[in-house]
Amino acid sequence: MSTSLLAKRGADLLHDPLLNKGTAFTDTERDQLGLRGLLPPRVFPQDQQVARVLESFRRKTTDLEKYIYLISLQERNESLFYRVVLDHLPEMMPIIYTPTVGLACQKWGYIFRRSRGIYLTAADRGRIAKVLRNWPHADVRMIVVTDGERILGLGDLGANGMGIPVGKLALYTGCAGIHPAQCLPIMLDVGTDNRELREDPFYIGTPVPRLRGPAYDQLVEEFVQAVQVVFPHACLQFEDFGNANAFALLHRYQDKVCTFNDDIQGTAGVTLAGLYSAARLSGRPLKDLRILFYGAGEAGIGIGDLIVDALVAEGVPLEAARRQCWFVDSKGLVVKSRTDLVDHKLRFAHDHAPVKELGAAIEALKPHALIGVSGQAATFTEPVVRLMGRLNERPIVFALSNPTSKSECSAEQAYTWTDGRAIFASGSPFPPCTLAGRTYVSGQGNNSYIFPGVGLGVVATQSSRVTNEMFLVAARELAKLVTPEDLAIGRVYPALTRIREVSAAIALGVAEIAYASGVARQPRPADLPAYIKAQMYQPDYPDYK
Numbered sequence: 305m306s307t308s309l310l311a312k313r314g315a316d317l318l319h320d321p322l323l324n325k326g327t328a329f330t331d332t333e334r335d336q337l338g339l340r341g342l343l344p345p346r347v348f349p350q351d352q353q354v355a356r357v358l359e360s361f362r363r364k365t366t367d368l369e370k371y372i373y374l375i376s377l378q379e380r381n382e383s384l385f386y387r388v389v390l391d392h393l394p395e396m397m398p399i400i401y402t403p404t405v406g407l408a409c410q411k412w413g414y415i416f417r418r419s420r421g422i423y424l425t426a427a428d429r430g431r432i433a434k435v436l437r438n439w440p441h442a443d444v445r446m447i448v449v450t451d452g453e454r455i456l457g458l459g460d461l462g463a464n465g466m467g468i469p470v471g472k473l474a475l476y477t478g479c480a481g482i483h484p485a486q487c488l489p490i491m492l493d494v495g496t497d498n499r500e501l502r503e504d505p506f507y508i509g510t511p512v513p514r515l516r517g518p519a520y521d522q523l524v525e526e527f528v529q530a531v532q533v534v535f536p537h538a539c540l541q542f543e544d545f546g547n548a549n550a551f552a553l554l555h556r557y558q559d560k561v562c563t564f565n566d567d568i569q570g571t572a573g574v575t576l577a578g579l580y581s582a583a584r585l586s587g588r589p590l591k592d593l594r595i596l597f598y599g600a601g602e603a604g605i606g607i608g609d610l611i612v613d614a615l616v617a618e619g620v621p622l623e624a625a626r627r628q629c630w631f632v633d634s635k636g637l638v639v640k641s642r643t644d645l646v647d648h649k650l651r652f653a654h655d656h657a658p659v660k661e662l663g664a665a666i667e668a669l670k671p672h673a674l675i676g677v678s679g680q681a682a683t684f685t686e687p688v689v690r691l692m693g694r695l696n697e698r699p700i701v702f703a704l705s706n707p708t709s710k711s712e713c714s715a716e717q718a719y720t721w722t723d724g725r726a727i728f729a730s731g732s733p734f735p736p737c738t739l740a741g742r743t744y745v746s747g748q749g750n751n752s753y754i755f756p757g758v759g760l761g762v763v764a765t766q767s768s769r770v771t772n773e774m775f776l777v778a779a780r781e782l783a784k785l786v787t788p789e790d791l792a793i794g795r796v797y798p799a800l801t802r803i804r805e806v807s808a809a810i811a812l813g814v815a816e817i818a819y820a821s822g823v824a825r826q827p828r829p830a831d832l833p834a835y836i837k838a839q840m841y842q843p844d845y846p847d848y849k
Contacts, residue, residue, distance in 0.1 A: 314338035321382045322485055325845045328353060333848045350387060350845055357388050367404040372415055374400055378474070379418050382484050386843035389478040394800045397475075402750065403707030403732040405471045406456045412464035413506035420470055421489030423463065426515050426523055433530035444535040445486040445763045448472045449527075451494050453514065453546035454567075454602075457679030457710035460546075462496030463509025468544050472566070472755070480756030480807035481840025482763055488535070492527065494520060520549075528557060539762045539770065541566055541755070550602045551648045562762065564770040566755050568606030571704070573754040573775040573782070574797075575607045575675065576614055578702060578747060580783035581796035582727045586698040588672060591618050593628060593700075596671035598662055598712065599678035600633040603704065605648050607675065613776055627654055630669055636660040637668075666691050673700035676712030680705070684713035686721050693722035700727045704749050708732040715746040719794075729796050747790075747797040754778050757807035761814025764839045766825035773821070777813040782806060804840065811836050 317337055318324050325333075327348040334340045348356070357377060364370045374396070378385040389396045398404060408415065428435050452465030469489030476482045494515035496502060502511040515523065531540055540563040542553055554565045564570070583589050595611065597604040608629040615625035631638040631652050637659040638649050645653055659665045666674070666688065674692055676684055684703055692699035699722055703712035715734035718726040724739050729749040736745045758778050762770055785798045785806055798806055812833055818824040829835035 315342060318342060319380075321378065321380050324381045324383075325350075326353065326381050326384065328845055329848075337848060350384065353384055354388055354391065357384065358392070361388075367399055368407055368411065368415070370399045371404050371408050372417075375470075376417065379420070383843045383845055386478055386484070386841075389474070390804070390843060393478065393803060396478075397750075397752065397800060398733055400474050400478075401471045401752065402456065403709070405467050406458050406707035406709075409455050409461050409464050409467040410458065412461075412467055413504060413508045416508055421466060421491065423466070423491045423493055424523075424527060425493045425510055426495075426519070429523060429526065432523075432526050433534055436530055436534040439488060441485045441488075442535075443486055444488045444538045446473065446476055446482055446541070446759050447488045447490055447531065447535065447538050448476075448541045448543050449490040449492060450543045451492040451545055451549070452496065452509075453544070453549070455544050456706045458707070460496050460498045460501075460514070462498060462501050462507070462514075463491055463493040464501065464507070465544060466491045472541070472543060475752045476756050476759050477841060478756075479752055479803045480760040480811065481804065481842070482756070482760060483841040486763070488538070492524070494523065524553065528561060528563075532561060537766055539563065539759060539767075541759070543567065545602075547601045547648075548646070551605075559769070562768055562770060564758070564775075565602070565606075566751055567602040569610070569770075569772070569775045570751040570755040570758070571603040571677070572606040572608075572610035573758070573779045574749050574751050575702065575704065576610050576776070576779035577753070577782035577786075578729045578749050578796045579611070579673065579700070580779065581747075581786045581791065582673070582698075582700045584786075585727050585791055585796070586672070586696075586700065588698075591615055591620055593673055594669065594671045595629050595673045595675060596665060596669055597629065597631045598674065598676045598683060599680075599705070600631040600638055600649050600652070601677065601679075603677035604631060604675070605652070607677070608652055610772070610775055610779070613772060614779070617776070626652060630654065630665070630671065632659075632662055632665050637665050663688055663691060666695070670695050672696055673702070676701075676703045676705055678705055678712060679710050680712065681710050682713065684718070686717070689713060689718055689721040689726070693725060696725075698725055698727055702729045702749060704729070704731040706731040708734075715744065718746075719744050727796065728794065744794040747795045748800075749797065752803070753782055753797055753806060754810065756803075757781075757810025758814050760807055760836065760839065761811035761818065764811060764826065764836055765815045765818040765823075767814075767818040767823045768825055769821075769823045771817065771821060771823070774814045774817050777817055778810045781809045781813045785809060808833075808837055808840065 448469035452462045455461040455465040473487040477484050493509045495512040497514045501507045542565045612625040639656045640653045701718045716737045718728040729747040733748045
């Protein structure tokens with residue numbers, strides 16, 4: 305890449321993380337750009353800078369220290385940050401996203417150094433578009449927005465939840481190559497019902513109870529419409545909203561603007577892909593699986609809906625497809641006779657006697673797959689997992705709650721309690737487990753396998769909508785990339801080292817759907833696969849000439 309002489313020079317250039325190369329500026333560039341004397345004299349190419357970063361990173365003694373170090377690097381040199389992340393993704397992802405990002409959000413007011421993204425409050429009513437125009441980059445293509453009410457499995461963290469949009473967008477760039485200048489994290493700071501946070505002197509948000517009702521809806525409506533005006537080509541991803549708002553906002557805007565909810569749809573895509581792979585291991589196809597969910601919130605219902613779509617596409621009647629999915633919530637089995645069910649659970653409320661406990665539900669329904677999306681740690685107890693193993697030769701056990709501290713069980717527990725027969729996946733990573741001389745490498749059912757590729761396909765085609773069919777094709781494409789070697793060690797997802805290949809394949813599938821359904825605004829290129837790959841940002845330094 306060759307870049308003409310920049311408008312920015314000297315210290316201004318060094319302070320722009322999108323342009324800064326640090327000690328990699330050549331002698332010629334230092335003379336031309338007014339950098340002579342502002343840097344140490346020795347020139348270090350990017351690969352040597354990466355080595356220095358890794359040396360410093362690995363000397364940190366806690367994951368939170370590693371997180372702070374990487375975010376500080378991102379704030380001063382984005383190309384170097386993404387080169388480190390991309391080349392060492394299995395090591396970096398647990399730090400920049402789950403599980404460490406959860407702890408970072410909890411400590412956000414204490415580790416805050418430099419603001420990143422846009423913060424909007426209820427006081428901005430009537431001027432949201434004006435506030436959005438303060439963002440320095442006009443060509444925004446991907447926005448991740450949260451109101452902080454349900455951060456991972458950690459609950460209401462208010463404005464401290466900004467770490468989630470920041471982390472998600474880092475994965476959009478690292479995993480799928482969406483240019484960092486096209487990414488915008490946004491926090492809708494509408495207060496928090498977390499009293500401890502409101503009383504914390506270092507809490508960065510508005511220390512008031514959470515805005516609710518019509519006032520909240522009006523604020524979100526103004527925000528969504530302002531995005532259409534200020535960033536007309538942007539895809540808007542809703543992230544970590546409370547259950548009621550998450551479903552309501554998706555229903556309200558899905559067919560009106562380019563938007564999706566990753567907690568509902570992205571989680572569904574990655575879980576469906578894992579079930580496709582599990583079917584290859586168990587020999588029982590998806591259409592024959594009976595699935596029990598522990599947890600009936602955004603993630604669980606979203607997964608159920610996409611599974612139903614997949615089954616219907618295979619010819620299973622709609623009601624029969626829904627009856628393959630059963631849910632246990634905090635009150636017990638979701639059944640028709642209950643009078644306390646919210647709207648999004650009703651389509652999965654089946655005729656059955658009431659059942660209070662998870663173990664009793666397993667005994668009654670005899671599921672082939674148990675999927676944990678509860679946010680409740682250690683709820684897949686030894687009796688529960690052993691029961692799944694007694695009922696199934698290859699029990700499918702997905703403990704998907706994040707972060708690791710909220711996981712329903714560990715990989716080691718699932719394998720140990722089933723004598724190595726479990727087909728296991730988790731939301732956060734677990735180390736390999738050796739049992740009876742065999743080593744199992746469990747799959748991480750992380751949304752990062754799905755949402756970056758979906759976003760890339762949407763951005764590349766300038767799609768005006770994000771459709772449910774896009775997540776169905778994303779799940780299929782992801783499952784196709786699972787190799788026999790992956791399955792042999794128990795992994796139901798490809799290695800993270802292949803994430804850009806995965807994202808490109810998903811983006812291509814999404815693009816095909818966008819063109820076939822008429823929602824693409826970008827003319828179809830002659831060579832769509834090559835076009836998709838050409839859109840992927842590479843974190844290489846430009847030559848400034």
